[in-house]
Amino acid sequence: MQTFATEVVDWPDTAPALREQVRALVAEHGEPDPVRRANSWTKADPAFSRRLGEAGLLGMTWPKEYGGHERSQLERYVVIEELLAAGAPVGAHWIADRQSAPLLLRLGNDELKERWVPAIARGEAFACIGLSEPGSGSDLASVRTAARRDGDGWVLNGQKVWTTGAHVSHFMIALVRTEAGSERQAGLSQLVIPMDAPGVSVKPIIDLTGAHEFNEVFFEDVRLPDSALLGVEGEGWKQATAELSLERSGPERYLSSMALFLELVRYAGPQDNPALEELVGRLAAEAWTLRLMSASVAAKLARGEDPALEATMVKDLGNSYEQAIPQLVQAAVDFGHNESAALRAVCFYLLQVSPSFSLRGGTREIIKGIIARGLGLR
């Protein structure tokens, strides 16, 4: 039984030059605080996103017609893994570049595409994902936020929650019930909602580190034009779940704690400590393997395949890895030393945020359930 057919990745010839370009840009922008480099894909910095847009590093694979650069999926992969490995603050545009714009390009009408995609490629429009609701977490098919037809448009009412970046986003792609009285996966559609539409309000949720990354979003008689419908009415479930392959296998699923690993290597340098050497070796082997796995999925996506099972496995292994690093470092390092200040700061920051790694994008239990289905057990 082979559950993960590895693709031998043929890395693009342009990779070294692209890496140089990204490294230079990140160095110029400079993020001196090692804590800010950890979990960097949630750190919003609109100015940095615009710099990437100017440099042609957003919307890399999209048609030129929509402000894209028509480069290959693997070239994009090279850029995003460089950004994450360097801990660049990519949070503002991350969701828009990773999944919202590709979704709009695949399913959107001309109006939606023209309005949003070029602005995303410039690093000027940001997006958020409206899936979760107070009653719908793991059981996503229970969403209740509803839009009803009204003349030649929609009227939307309801609430989303845990919406990362809603407060810095320009639009949301939401999964809502468009057929009154429908149940579960049926009667759901995806709508594109401008965050400045009258009736949309955003209320911050402060996380346990004191940071403001996610929000509650309320819809009160929000009027949307007919063109707000993304894709096909009633096909929202299928569309939203297909999107998840893009979300699950990327390097952001194993590199969140890379900043801590690098601080660990720096700290271990002068120590001559076999336990630390072993830990570094173990984590390095895992990083190498996960990079292969994640790139293998990217190569399959680039060929138009949908390696949903493989993508899910990368998320599960990757989350477990990035979540284990702070715990392992804490167990192995004697934080009494002065020279460990940066290591300590990054470690304690990641200890606090890492519980979210196996929640966001689907919980560990739900992910393992999907893998079990792939094994033919359900």
Added chain:
Amino acid sequence: MSDTRRMLAETADPLFAELGPGATAERDGDRLDELGLPLLMVSEADGGFGGTWLDALTVFRLAGYHGLGIDLPRMVVARIAAEEDERFFHLMAFARAAQIAGALDAALAMVVGYVNDRQQFGRPLGKFQAVQQSLATFACEAAAANCAAVGAAQALDEGDAEFEIAAAKLRANRAVEVGTTVAHQVHGAIGFTQEYALHDLTRPLWQWRSEFGNDAYWARRLGKDVIARGADHFWPDLTARTD
């Protein structure tokens, strides 16, 4: 997969399945010789098969998958490296990683088959969420071992593969821990019997994990190297290995 590799797989697979764990070099060695398998990595100029390391991976994986009783990987490697050389040790570490990957996949298939079959509390075990979650964990570990073995084979085909072999053997070793634990747990008592074939896979897995470098050995070697290169080199080094 290349045509050569498909052909190799199509000949090796049924043969290894037939010979299985009971195979011995004395009795069955000729069958392997007939197919030229021990000469897999000897160049064509020297009368060998002239295979690549990705070809070798295919064969070694299948040897692991079927728990082949003959140490064919060792025969292959011994043809191109002297036992006392560092290179022999490295290549055998790669071979064991490939065998581990194959054996884990076979054990996973066995477990999945078993839990779909065995009923307790009025349903197949595979319907219980706790069982599903352990098997999902196992599948991820088997996947990681397989990917790591492919990565090492690819690096070997391209030249220097010291880092990749170390990382692949270490990763495969770690997967053995989860794989053998889950496989036996889920099988219950039947898996602990001589009669049931699970041990044909798990006993070699336990052995391969400690051969040609255990976890501690490779973790330390890798760790020392990474630390000596310094934090600022880790990522550039990693990407330079594939670019």
